[in-house]
Each structure stands twice: as structure tokens, then as C-alpha cells.
Amino acid sequence: MYRYDQIDQTLVRERVVQFRDQTRRFLAGELTEDEFRPLRLRNGLYIQRYAPMLRVAIPYGLLSSTQLRTLAHIARTYDRGYGHFTTRQNIQFNWPALAQVPDILAELAQVEMHAMQTSGNCIRNITADHLAGVAADELTDPRPYCEIIRQWATLHPEFSYLPRKFKIAVTASAADRAAAEVHDVGVRLKRGPDGEPGFEILAGGGLGRTPIIGKVIRSFLPQPDLLAYLEAVLRVYNGHGRRDNLHKARIKILVRALGVEEFTRQVEHEFEANRAFAPRLQAAAVERMSRFFAPPPYQALGDCSPEAGSDGSGDPAHDAWLRYNTRRHKVAGYRVVIVSLKKHGEAPGDISAPQMDGLAELADRFSFGTIRSTHDQNLVLADVPQRQLRQLWQELEALGLATPNIGTLTDMICCPGLDFCGLANAGSIPIARQIHARFDDLDYLYDLGPIEIKMSGCMNACGHHHIGHIGILGVDKHGKEWYQITLGGSSAAPAALGEVIGPSVAKEEVAETIARILEVYVRERDGEDERFLQTVRRIGIEPFQERVYETHHTPA
Secondary structure, eight states, rough: OOOOOOHHHHHHHHHHHHHHHHHHHHHHSOOOOOHHHHHHHHTTEEOOOOSSEEEEEOOOGGGEEEHHHHHHHHHHHHSEEEEEEEEOOOOOEEEGGGOOOOOOOHHHHHOOOOOSSSSSOOOOOOOOOOOTTOOOBBBSOHHHHHHHHHHHHHTOGGGGGOSSOOOOOOOOOOTTTTGGGGGSSEEEEEOOOOOOOEEEEEESOOTTTTTBOOOEEEEEEEEGHHHHHHHHHHHHHHHHSSSSSSGSSSSHHHHHHHHHHHHHHHHHHHHHHHHSOOOOOOOHHHHHHHTOOOOOOOOOOOOTTTTTOOOSSHHHHHHHHHHEEEEEOSSSSEEEEOOOOOTTTTTEEEEEEEHHHHHHHHHHSSSSEEEEEEEEEEEEEEEEEGHHHHHHHHHHHHHHHOSSSTTSTEEEEEEGGGOTTTTOOOHHHHHHHHHHTTTTOHHHHHHOOOOOOOSSTTTTOOOGGGGGSSEEEEEEETTTEEEEEEEEBBBBSSSSOOEEEEEEEEEEEEHHHHHHHHHHHHOOOOOOTTHHHHHHEEEEEEEEHHHSSSSSOOOO
């Protein structure tokens, strides 16, 4: 993984000193709330419903075991003993005291971490495929490009006060596990006509109040032009994006207003006009950065059976974990392990300090000391020898991190909702627990096959409900919590937005509503191999509507 040089370390440490003084002045009454707000936002600090929330950057989702131990220490020392992994591959602490945030940032700086640009109207954390470097279907490892973009974007003087936040995702797989189509800019690695490296560029994607799938604005961009082209996109957005209306300030609104052809024309004009002065991404720079992401020292191991490491006991729990929580690795003899943060009854994405410490130790012993965070609020040990899978499973079980439900109904995305967020209209975590309680039979979940539930507590869509196979959006009606249901969304290429099935349902009826939806799926699917999303797309939402609203009563 990338290691800081002296410039990186100096920058992060000086930023901590700067923010410490800003915080001191605010607490002393020398800065107003309006003056302090943009300063704290640039350092990842929100003021939530009950306490400050600090969002820590995890660039492209990659952590060392040392960094995870530091996050555990922060959770114990400055928070309430846990952290929350987000759909942006970051981690949030929900209860730090404002006066102690500079101390947290100082401890993060010691392990090459920070919270810069995790909030505010700037270029946010660069995200990527959580299987980068180990996936058999990727063109090449996208992480060197992510790090190059991150360094270019960090404290970029021209793009520090954009009309609104700006999110970039990079992927090198046709499967698009980075959800590039629903980002402000999506970067897909491609090969040119002669095999030269380059990119397909998408722009104008995003969720929130106006969900839009991004559009291709450059089918092939040569590698040297990457940063220059990103600058051109951001200049057009920075110059023409709306600043008079918070809800119409994202680049997706600009692309829609101009039309993709005119937006593309303006980007190309800006690109050509400044090409001679813009930064060039030289092959030597890519090669240098790629060395930070060189493969670990894999052993020459042969592939074992799917029950690698089994003691022959035929343990159903172990077999289920192997099937659902592990994935193929491109190197023979290894397996990717997905660590479920979706134990039934727990808030999705939450992990305790003891679990973080334990997982850091397991990463050192089984996976070359690295951990990855995913867009689905889980974690990954990417390089586990197949012969050690059983031992790892046993130790994850002891930590409460081996729930064999990856890809199933209860492997849901869930924002913090009304429990923490000052923007939320309704709770998300209580609904997740309601669903866990209603669908606690893993064998039933396995029979259903892959189903993605994604849930948000408000229209800001932090839970990505628009692209859930089943999307759940919390809304406020006359001071009560109700929930709107969508079907048919997907983040996988080609991405799709879900369709609202009808009026919202009461809080206590959400799990039962999902049960009715599943009844229709089981009745209508074309054989056991047809997946939920395929059935929805084949038959449409009408049969689901009929079943859901047979006896429902909605508010006036």
C-alpha cells in the first residue's frame, strides 16, 4: 500500500496544528459558527443530532493492520467503543468531543491517516473496487490511479470550494464493484486500439434527491491525459454549477441542464485549451506508484477443494461461510474473505474496538497485514491461503464477524438515520433490526438467492436506496416515520434506478412488506436459478404492488 513520504507527513501534521488552533479559537468564542463551519467540514467534522461526528478517510478502502489498531484505540479512547464503516469506504466516529478532535487527528497522522476532504464542497475520498489487485476479472490494478488522483485532489487550490461535494470512483472490472455509474465522475480503465492504457470517463451520476445514472463523455482517454481531463471536467462544473440552490448544485444537475452533448463539448474545449499547461501523467509516474501496490509475497500453493482446510467434520456453518463469505482469488491457493459487519441484530457497518483489534491480528496472521472496506459496509481480508480458511473462520466466529450472509437479504446497506444524523427524516437502524428479526432463517435466505436491500433515512441517499434491488427510504409524514419502497435498482453495470411501488408503508410494516414482495418472487421466478432482480425486470412491479397493497392503509 502507499506509504507517506516527508511531504505527505508534513502536510498532514501541519493540517492538524492548523485545525487545533481553529478549534481552540472557536471554543474560546473567537470564531463564529459560520466562520468555523467550513473549517471543520474540511477536516471531516459534522455536527450531528446528539454529538459531533468525525469521518476518517480510507483512500480506496485500503487499511493496514496498524491503522486498524489505531482506529480501535480511537474508538475506545475518544468515542463509545465502536466505529461505523460507510458506503464511501470511510469510517465514522459518532461521539467524539469537539475539543478532542484535534487529538484524534494527531493520532491518525502518526499512522498516515487523516480526515481531510471527507466532507464539504470539495473532491471527496477516491473510491475503488474492494477486490482491486486480486480480482481475476480486472484489466489491471486501479489503485495506483486512485492514489495519483488522491494526491492531485488533496487541497487542490482551484477545487476547494466547489458548488457541492464531488465524488470520483475508479474501476477496472466490467462488473463495476465500485459503482462508477452513480458517481459525479466514474473512471473505467480500458485499453486503446493498440493496447495502450487509458480510460472511459463518465460524468453526471449521483443519487440523492435527483438520482441519475452517469453518462459516458469520453469513450477513450489516453493515460497521460487523465489529470488534465479531470481538471477540465471540474472547471466546467466549478464555473457553471449552481450555487444558489443546495439541492440543484451537483454536477448531475448541470449535465442534465446543458445536455450531455453540450456538457461534453465544453469539457473538450476546456481540455484542449489548457492541454499544454495541464499536468501530464507520465508512464514513469504510474510505474513508480504501481510499485507501492505490488503483489505481496504469495507462496506457490495449489488450489484446494472448496472445503479447503476442512477437518472433515462437515460443519454446515463452516460450509455456508465458505460459500457465501469467500470469493475466488486470481492467485492459485488463495481465497478472498469478506468479513460480515451484518450480524443479525447489530447495526450494519458497525464494528467494536475489540473486533477491530482482533481483525487486525487476523490480518497480520492470514492476509499480509492489510484490510479493505467495501461499498457494502463490510470488510475484506483479500489474500488468505485456502489451507488456513477453517482456522480463520473459527477465529472470526469468536469475534462475531463470521455471519454467513454476504449477498443475502440481511447483508443490507443502512445509513445511521435518525439515531444519529440531523438530516434524517426516519430511522434506519431500527428497520434493519426489524428485518433481521423477521428473516433470521439463513436457509430461507440462501434459497432466495442474492438480494440487495439498501436503506436511507432521508433523500440524501447515503444508504444508496435508489440502486437497491429493494430500496427503502425513510420519510416523515405528519411527524411519524413511514417508508417508501422501490424495486429493481442495481449498482452493477449497467446500473439502474429502482421504481417506487406505491405509497409509503408504516414503520411497523416494513419487514412484512418485504415478506410480501418475496412471496411474489418465489411464486413468479422462472426456476430456482432466476435471481430476484431478473424476476423484477421480467415481470415488472405490478404483481408486487398488488400483493403489497392488498390490505395496507396509508395516511391521508
